[in-house]
Amino acid sequence: GNSVTQMEGPVTLSEEAFLTINCTYTATGYPSLFWYVQYPGEGLQLLLKATKADDKGSNKGFEATYRKETTSFHLEKGSVQVSDSAVYFCALIFQDSSYKLIFGSGTRLLVRP
Amino acid sequence: KAGVTQTPRYLIKTRGQQVTLSCSPISGHRSVSWYQQTPGQGLQFLFEYFSETQRNKGNFPGRFSGRQFSNSRSEMNVSTLELGDSALYLCASSPRTAAEQYFGPGTRLTVT
Numbered sequence: 001g002n003s004v005t006q007m008e009g010p011v012t013l014s015e016e017a018f019l020t021i022n023c024t025y026t027a028t029g030y031p032s033l034f035w036y037v038q039y040p041g042e043g044l045q046l047l048l049k050a051t052k053a054d055d056k057g058s059n060k061g062f063e064a065t066y067r068k069e070t071t072s073f074h075l076e077k078g079s080v081q082v083s084d085s086a087v088y089f090c091a092l093i094f095q096d097s098s099y100k101l102i103f104g105s106g107t108r109l110l111v112r113p
Numbered sequence: 114k115a116g117v118t119q120t121p122r123y124l125i126k127t128r129g130q131q132v133t134l135s136c137s138p139i140s141g142h143r144s145v146s147w148y149q150q151t152p153g154q155g156l157q158f159l160f161e162y163f164s165e166t167q168r169n170k171g172n173f174p175g176r177f178s179g180r181q182f183s184n185s186r187s188e189m190n191v192s193t194l195e196l197g198d199s200a201l202y203l204c205a206s207s208p209r210t211a212a213e214q215y216f217g218p219g220t221r222l223t224v225t
Contacts, residue, residue: 034213043117043203043216089156095211099169100146100158 002027004090006104013111019077021107023064023090026071031092033057033066033073034101038087047075047088080111114140117217119204125223131192134220138185138206145187146214147179150201159202162187163210191222199224 007022025031032051036044048057053068062077073090090104118137126132138145147159158171162181179189185206191198201221205214 032211032213036216043119043218044205046213046215049213093211093214099144099161099163099210100171101148101156101205101214102158103156105155 002031002092002094002102004092004102004104006088006090006107009087009106009108011107011109013080013109015082015111015113016079017111019075019080019084019109021075021088021090021109023073023075023104024071025073025090025092027092027094029094030068031094033064034091034093035062035064035073035075036089036091036103038089038106040086044089080109082111082113085109085111117204117206117215119202119217119220121220122218123221123223125225126194127225128194128196130194131190132194132222133188133190134202134204134222136187136189136204136206136217138187138204139208139215142206142208142215143185144207144210144214145181145185146205146207147187147189148203148205149173150203150219151199156203159189194224196224198222 003026034049035047048059050057050066056065087106091101120135144163146161160170165181176192181187201219203219205216207214
């Protein structure tokens with residue numbers, strides 16, 4: 001079946017460190033891919049998206065590239081801030097009749113000053 | 114543009130009761146989806162509505178139901194509440210099919 005796998009957390013980094021959160025997917029077709037972020041006590045915020053192979057999504061210093069050959073969509077940021085501490089979810093949706101987002105289990109990021 | 118709004122934000126109910134949650138999508142968005150978030154199961158899809166029609170339903174018992182109104186506002190209902198229904202219920206709206214979804218703040222339901 002279609003699924004999304006994320007690296008286990010928590011990921012603990014010092015401020016200004018480089019961030020990578022791995023995400024791989026299993027899919028029978030070519031989905032659109034997303035990263036969402038959830039801050040404590042809040043809903044999910046769309047962070048970035050990519051709709052086809054080799055697309056790079058970017059927002060607020062975060063980037064992710066849709067790699068069809070490795071079925072991956074890893075999230076990166078060059079210099080994290082304490083305010084980036086949150087849970088990050090990788091997700092996919094198909095361009096067909098399923099209409100639903102399939103999420104990974106989430107990766108908690110903790111950035112220390 | 115105003116975001117997705119959900120009411121109420123917090124709810125405490127007793128086992129056996131029923132509950133109705135409300136969601137107002139972003140203006141112009143006709144697709145509304147509902148998700149359940151729990152620590153054990155993560156984010157699970159409940160159902161999706163478009164133009165008042167349910168187009169897909171997740172693997173949840175019949176106690177979970179929903180509907181969408183002509184103004185795209187949506188409600189979900191859970192009858193005969195169980196302790197395991199305690200969760201954050203998230204509503205999302207989308208500008209078109211299979212596109213990005215924008216989430217509301219959620220309704221935190223606690224069943225005692």
